[in-house]
Amino acid sequence: MADSPLPFHEDPAPGSGRRPARAEFVSDAPRLSLNGRWRFRLSGTADGTGPSLPGPDLDDSGWDTIRVPAHWVLEGHDRPIYTNTAYPFPIDPPYLPDENPTGDYRLRFDLPPGWPAGRSVLRFQGVDSCGTVWLNGELLGHSKGSRLPFEFDVTGLVRPRDNQLAVRVQRWSSGSYLEDQDMWWLPGIFRDVELLSRPEGGIDDFTVRASYRDGAGTLLVTADAPGHVEVPELGVAAATGERVTIPRVEPWSAENPRLYRGTLTAAGETIELAIGFRTVEIVGGRLLVNGAPVLFRGVNRHEHDPDRGRSLDRATMIRDIELMKRHNVNAVRTAHYPPHPEFLRLCDEYGLWVVDECDIETHGFIYAGWDGNPPAEPMWREALLDRARRMVERDKNHPSVVVWSLGNESGAGSAFGDIEDYIRHRDPTRPLHYERDPSYRHSDLHSLMYPSLDDLERIGRRAEEPPEGIEPDSPDDVRRRGLPFLLCEYAHAMGNGPGSLADYQAILESYERFCGAFVWEWIDHGLAGRDALGRRYYRHGGDIDHQPNGERFCLDGLLFPDRTPSPGLAELRKAIEPVRIAVEGGEVVVLNKYDFLSLAHLGFRWCVERDGVRIASGVLTVPDCPARSATRLPLPQAATDASGGGSDGETWLTVEAVLAEVTGWAPAGHVIACGQTRLDQPAPPPPTPVIEPGATPAIGPEGGGEELRLGPAVFDGRTGRLIRIGELELDGPVFDVWRAPTENDRGQGPRNALAADWEAVGLDRFLHRCTAVERPDDGTIVVRGRSGPATRTLGFRTTFTYRLRGGGLHLLIEADPVGDWHDTAYGHLDVNPPRMGARFALPGGYSEVTWFGRGPGESYADSRAAARVGRHARSIDALQTPYVVPQENGNHVETRWLELSGAGLPTLRVDGEPLLDFTARRWTSEALQAARRPHDLTDSGRVWLNLDHGQQGIGSASCGPALPERYRLAVRRYTWSLTLTLH
Template sequence: MVDFHEDPVPGSGRRAARADFVSDAPRLPLNGRWRFRLSDTAGGTGPSLPDPALDDTDWDDIRVPSHWVLEGYDRPLYTNTAYPFPIDPPYLPDDNATGDYRLRFDLPSGWPGGRTVLRFQGVDSCGTVWLNGELLGHSKGSRLPFEFDVTGVVRPAGNLLAVRVQRWSSGSYLEDQDMWWLPGIFRDVELLSRPVDGIDDFTVRASYRDGSGTLSVTADVPGTVEIPELGLVFGTGERVTIDRVEPWSAERPRLYRGTLSAAGETIELAAGFRTVEIIGGRLLINGVPVLFRGVNRHEHDPDRGRSLDRDTMIRDIELMKRHNVNAVRTAHYPPHPEFLRLCDEYGLWVVDECDIETHGFIYAGWEGNPPGEPMWRDALLDRARRMVERDKNHPSVVVWSLGNESGAGAAFGDIERYIRHRDPTRPLHYERDPSYRHSDFHSLMYPSLDDLERIGQRKEDPPEGVLPESDDDVRRRGLPFLLCEYAHAMGNGPGSLADYQAILESYERFCGAFVWEWIDHGLAEVDSLGRRYYRHGGDIGYQPNGERFCLDGLLFPDRTPSPGLGELRKAIEPVGIAVDGGFVVVTNKYDVLSLGHLAFRWRAEVDGVLEDEGTLTVPDCPARSVVRVPLPALDHGFEGEVWLTVEAVLAEAARWAPAGHVVAFGQARSGSGAHRRPARAPGRAVFSADGRLVRLGDLELDGPVFDVWRAPTENDRGQGPRNALAADWEAVGLDRFLHRRGEIERPDGDTIVVRGRSGPATRTLGFRTTYTYRRRDDGLHLLIEADPVGDWDDTAYGHLTVSPPRMGVRFALPGGYSEVTWFGRGPGESYADSHAAARVGRYTAAIDALQTPYLVPQENGNHVETRWLELSGQGLPTLRVDGEPHLDFTARRWTSEALRAARRPHDLTDSGRVWLNLDHAQQGIGSASCGPALPERYRLPVRRYTWSMTLSV
C-alpha cells in the first residue's frame, strides 16, 4: 500500500482548487457515524483498509466530522511554538497515531448521471482516500478542502469509502500554529453531483467607485447572470456598469442576490460591491479609510475542537458585532467556508490567512525553514492556491495573509506572485519577513505604546537586518500599518486597551488592529466528582506542551464573555460621547455610516440614584465627523455627586442585536458636589493587645493587615525576564510579609495610634506603618501611612528593583456576609489600566458574583474609584466603608494565598470568612503574558503612601 504521509508533495489525484458555492445540483452529505479504528503507527490497520470485503463489524463507531482525540481515542496535544516531534523534515517518528475510517453508503434514488465529486472540507493532517477499493489519492493542508472526481467509481448502492488519516505528516511541518493538535476528519464530507455542462468554477468581480458599481462574472463554461434587484441579465465574461449601487462594507453589508445559471445548474450569487486600495500609504475601501477593530479568531469549541457547526459560528459573529468588533483575522488558517458566508451577510472585514506556520524552526535557528527550501515550494504554493480559489468571491475578504510566523524565504515570493496574478483586487499581508517585500502593510505583534506611537509617526526603527534608509526601509515607512496581534487576552486582562485605541485613532497610517485572541482554547473534561472543567496543555502528560498558553481569549471556552471583552467593547466603540461645557460632543467613528441608525438617551444620577432621564436629539452626523448637542436641562439643585450618562443605542433591531442594544456610552460628572454620607453612630471600637481592630459596634472582625501582594495574574507571570513581575515579587518576598506591632499610643480618648513594620523573612525591605483611628460622628476614621524601609534595589538579585502590586489592607469578616452595595465603578471588575467599561454608579451584587472564574485562578474582582461600600448579611450589622475620596475594594470567601494555590476554580472553597481588601491602589493588568512590560504609569512606585477611610456599622 502506498504511504504518502512523509512525502512533501501536497497531494495526489485531487481536482483543481475552485470556489466554494451553493448550487441546486444534488448533494449528499456523508457526515454521520463512520466505522473507526485507531492504530499506533502510520500503517494503520494495514493494506486491507480499502477492501469492501473487509469485515469491520467489530470496529468502533465515530462521529464525522470530529477529532478522534475528543471522541475517546488517544489524547489532544498543545504546543505554542514547539513541534511535538523531532525536527527532521519531512520525516516523522514511528509513533504516529493513525485513524482508519470506513463508511458504507448508497446514492439517493434519482442521483443524476454526469460527474460526481467527493469533497472533504478539512482533514488533519494527511488523508488518503479509497472508494470501492480504488485509490483516489491523498491530501495535506488540514484547514483546506480537497476533492476527487469519483465518476465511474461510485455506484448506485453498496459503496465503501475508506480514509486513512495520519496524525503527523510532512504537512505538519507547515502547521505549527499556536493551538491544539487535533487530528481527524473534522469538517464536512459530501458527495456532489456535477451536471453535464454545469459550472465547476467561477469568479465574481464587483467593484465600486463614486456611487457606481462594475460587475463581471467569469466561469469555466458559458452561463447567465441575473441580479433581479438591479434589473441585470448578462452573460459570463461580460462586464456591466450600474450607475447607482450601494457598496458593501462591514458597517452596511449590502448584498445583491442573484443567480449564475448554466445548463442543468443554478448557483446562488451574493454580490457585494467594494474596492480595496492602498493610496498614499493608507488603506481605502470604497474610497474611504477604514479602521479594523478586530480580533484573531481560532476555530474552537470546548467539546468539538475545530469542528464547529453553523449555530456556533453565528453565535461568535453576533457576539463580535455586539461588542463593536468589525474585523476578523482568521488566525492562522482559512475558516470553514460557512463562516465567510456569514461574514458577508452580517458584515465583518476579514483578513483571510493561509494555513502556513513554521514557528517551530526557531529552535533550529531557522535552518531548514520550509519557505526557504525548494522541496516545500509546491506544498506552500498549493495552500495559498486553495485558499484564494475557495474564498475569492467573498466581499468580506479584503486582505489575503500569506501565513503566520514562518520567517522568510523564496516561497513567499512565489506565493505573492501567484496571488497578485490571480487576484489583483486585494492587498497582501505578511508580518514576519523584516523586508516586507511581499506585504502591502507594515505589521508587527505586541508593540509597546511608545513603539506604536512612533510607528504612527512613521519614525520607527528599521527591523533587525534592514539598513536605515535602504530601499526596504524607505518602502516600509510608506506602507499602512496593520497591528496583526496585540493585547494578549490571557487570564485577567488585557490592560491598556483604551490607550492602544487612542493611538490607533490618532494617526492616518493605522488601518486597525487585532486582539489576540477571540476564545480560550480550554477542552471540556469532567473530574471524579462530576464537575466540568477545562483542560489546558499542562493537563496532558506529554512533553513539550504549552501549558496554559492556550487560555488566552476574550471569551471563556463556553463562550461567556470575559471582562476583557467588555473593556474592548468600550475601547473600540464607534461613537465617542463626551461633555464639553454645556454641550454633549458626539464623535462618529464609523468609517461609512452616519448616526441615523442610532437613538440617544440620557439619564442623570445623584449618588448613583436615578433622578431624571430623557432622549437626546442628535442631528445627522456623517462618518468621521463631530456634532455638538446642547446638554439636557438638569435640575442643578441636586445635592450629592451628579453624573450624566449618555448612551447611543440601536434605534431598530439589527440582524445581530435587538433595538435598544447599547453601542456606546459616555459619562461626565456635573458640578463638584460630593456624595452624601449618612449620619451614623460610630459604634464602640475594640482593639486586641497587638492593635488590631476586633470589634466595631456589634460586628466582630479582624484587621487591618497591611497587604502589598496579589495572587499573580497570567500577565504578572509574563513571558521572559523583563516581564516576570510575579517572579520578582517572590524573589524579594512580597508574597510572604510578616508583621510586627510597634508602639500603641492613645493621645486622647477618641484616638488610637498603632505603629508597626511589615516585611519578608531574610530581607531588609518592607514598610513602616502607622494606623491612626479617630472616633467621629460619622464613624471610625482610619488614616493609614506606609513608609518604605530597607533595600528595595536588591543587589543580591542583580539590582532587582520591584514595586508592590498592591498598597492596601485586608480585613477578615464573618462568613455570613453575602452581598455588597457600592457607589463607584462597576458592575464588573476594574483596574488602573482597565476601567473604561466600568461606569460610575450604584451597584449591588452577591459576594460570590463578584468573582471572575478565570480558568487559572488569579487576582480578580477589583473595583477602582469606589466612593463607599456596604456589606450586608442575614443577622449581621451592615458594615459601611467610605473612601476619602476613593478606594479599591475586593471581597471574596478565600484569601489571595488560596487564590494563588488553586489550580482550577473549583479548588476554591469557602474559608468560613469574607476577606475584604480596602486598597489605596492596585497596579494595572497589562498584557505581558505575551507582550510589552506593564507601563510605568500603571505601577506603584516604592514611596510613601497615605490613604484613609471611615468605617461604620
C-alpha cells in the same frame, strides 16, 4: 541503490489525485452529506490497520464508531496535545517518528434515489493532518493542508448502492511542519464530507468581481464554462464574461453589509450569488475601501469549541459573530488558517472585514535557528504554493475578505515570493499581508505584533526604527515607511486582562497610517474535562500528559471556553466603540467614528443620577451626523438644572447611543456606546479628622492589655487588631501588598516576569510585627508596625490611626517603605508592590455588596473604561470572575462607598476619602494563588475584604510589552483613609 519513494504522509508534495482548487459555492445540484457515524480504528503507526483498509471484504463490524466531522482525540481515542511554538515531534523534515497515531475510517453509503448520472465529486472540507482516500477499493489519492478542502472526481466509481469509502488519516505528516500554529493538535476528519453531483457541461469554478466607485458598480462574472448571470434587484441579465456597469448601487462594507442576491445558471444548475460591491486599494499610504479609509477594530479568531475542538457547527459560528458585533468588533483575522467556508458566508451577511490567512506556520523552526525553514527550502515550494492556491480559489468571491495573509510566523524565504506572484496574478483586487519577513517585500502592509505604546506612537509618525537586518534609509526601509500599518496581534488576552486597550485605541485613532488592529485572541482554547468528582472543568496543555506542551498559553481569549464574555471583552467593547460622547463647554459632543455610517441608525438617551440614584432622564435628539465627523448640541435642560449645585453628592450625566431598530445581530435598544460626565464640581477633600466635639472615647488599658476600646470599637491590646465594632466581630486590618498573580504578572521573558521578581524578594510572604499600640491624649488609637519578608530588609513601616467620626470609626493608614527595595545583594531586582492595601476578615454570613463607584464589572488602573460610575449591587459570589486558571480578579477602582449585608448581620458601610479600591471574596489571595481550577476554591467561612489605596495595572505582558510605569505602584510613602460604620 536508489532511495525508496516516500510514503504519502512523509512526501513533501501537497497531495495526489486531487481536482484543481476552485470556488466553494451553494447550488441546487444534488448534494449528499456523508457526515454521521463512521467505523473507526486507531493504530499506533502510519501503517494504520494495514493494506486491507479499502477492501470491501474487510470485516469492520468489531470496530468502534466515531462521529464525522470530529477529532478522534475528543471522541475517546488518544489525547489532544497543545504546543505554542514547539513541534511535538523531532525537527527532521519531511520525516516523522515511527510512533504516529493513525485513524482508519470506513463508511458504507447508498446514493439517494434519483441521483443523476454523470459526474460526481467527493469533497473533504478539512482533514488533519494527511488523508488518503479509497472508494470501492480504488485509491483516489491523498491530501495535506488540514484547514483547506480537497476533492476527487469519482465519476464511474460511485454506484447506486453499497459504496465503501475508506480514509486513512495520519496524525503527523510532512504537512505538519507547515501547521505549527499555537493551537491544539487535533487530528481527524473534522469538517464536512460531501458527495456532489456535477452536471455535464456545467460550471465548476467562477470568479465574481464586483467593484465600486463613486456610487456606481461594475460586475464581471467569469467562469470555466458558459453561463448566465441574473441579479433581479439590479435588473442585470448577462452572460459570463460580460462586464456590466450599474449606475447606482449601495456598496458593501462591514458597517452596512449590502448584498445583492443573484444566480449563475448553466447546464441546468443554479448557483447562488451573494454580491457585495466594494473596492479595496492602497492610496497615499492608507488602506481605503470604497474610496474611504477604514479602521479594523478586530480580533484574531481560532476555530474552537470546548467539546468539538475545531469542528464547529453553523449555530456556533453565528453566536461568535453576534458576540463580535454586539461588542463593536468589526474585523476578524482568521488566525492562522482559512476558517470553515460557512463562516465567511456569515461574515458577508452580518458584516465583518476579514483578513483571510493561509494555512502556513513554521514557528517551530525557531528551535533550529531557522535552519531548514520550509519557505526557504525548494522541496517545500509546491506544498506552500498549494495552500495559498486553495485558500484564494475557495474564498475569492467573498466581499468580506479584503486582505489575503500569506501565513504567520514562518520567517522569510523565496516561497513567499512565489505565493505573492500567484495571488497578485490571480486576484489583484486585494492587498497582501505578511508580518514576519523584515523586508516586507511581499506585503502591502507594514505589520507587527505586540509593540509597546511608545513604539506604536513612533510607527504612527512613520518614525520607527527599521527591523533587524534592514539598513536605515535602504529601499526596503523607505518602502516600509510608506505602507499602511496593520497591528496584526496586540493586547494578549490571557487571563485577567488585557490592559491599556483604551491607550492603544487612542493612538490607533490618532494617525492616518493605521488601518486597524487585532486583539489576540477571541476565545480561550480550554477543552472540556471532568475531575474525579465529575465536575466539568477546562483543560489546558499542562493538563495533558505529554511533553513538550504550552501549558496555559492556550487560555488567551476574550471569551471563556464556554463563550461567556470575559471582562476583557467588555473593556474592548468600550475602547473601540464607534461613537464618542463627551461634554465640553456645556454642550454634548457626539463624534461619529464609523467609517461609512451616519448616526441615523442610532437613538440617544440620557439620564442624570445623584449618588447613583436617577433623578431625570430623556431622549436626546442628535442630528444625522456623517461618518468621521462630529456634532454638538446643548445639554438637556433637566441636566443643566441638576448641575446647578447646592446638593450633596455627585451628579453624573450618562448618554447612551443605542440601536434604533432591531438588526440581525442585536435587538433594538442594544447599547453601542456610552459617555459619562460629572456635572457638579467635586467637593474639596475632607479636613484632617478630629475627635467629635463632646465625645469622650472609652479607652482600655495601654498596649499589653487584653483589649482597647474606642467607642463601639474593640482592639486587641497586643497586636492592635480591630476585633469588634459593636456586635460585629471581625479581624484586621492587615497591611497587604500581595495579589494572586495574573497571567500577565507572570509575563513572558525576564523583563516581564513581575510575579517571579515579587516572589524572589518575598512580597508573597510578608510577616507583620506590631511595634506599638499607643493611646495619645487626642482621642485616637495609634497602631504602629513593620511588615516585610523573611531574609530581606525591605518592607514598610505602617501607622494605623483610629478615631471616632460622624458615628463611625475613621481609619488613616500610612505606609513608608524601608530597607533595600533594589535588592543589591541579589542581582539588582527593582520590584514594585502589586497592591497597597489593607485586608479585613469578616463573618462568612455577609452575602451582598452595594457600592457607589465604578462597576458593575471588575476594574483596574489600566482597565476601567467599561466600568461606569454609578450605584451597583452584586452578591459576593457574583463579584468573582471564574478565570480558567484562578488569579487576581474582582477589583473595583474609584469606589466612593460600599455596604456589605447578610442575614442576621449588621450592615457594614465603608466610606473612602474620597476613593478606594475594594475586593470581597470568600477566600484569601493565598488560596486564590494556590488553586489550579475554579472549583479548587472553597468557602473559608469568612469574607475577606480588601480596602486598598490601589493595585497596579493588568497589562498584557503574558505575550507583549512590559506594563507601563504609570500603571505600577512606586516604592514610596502612601496614605489613605476610610470610615467604617454599622447600620
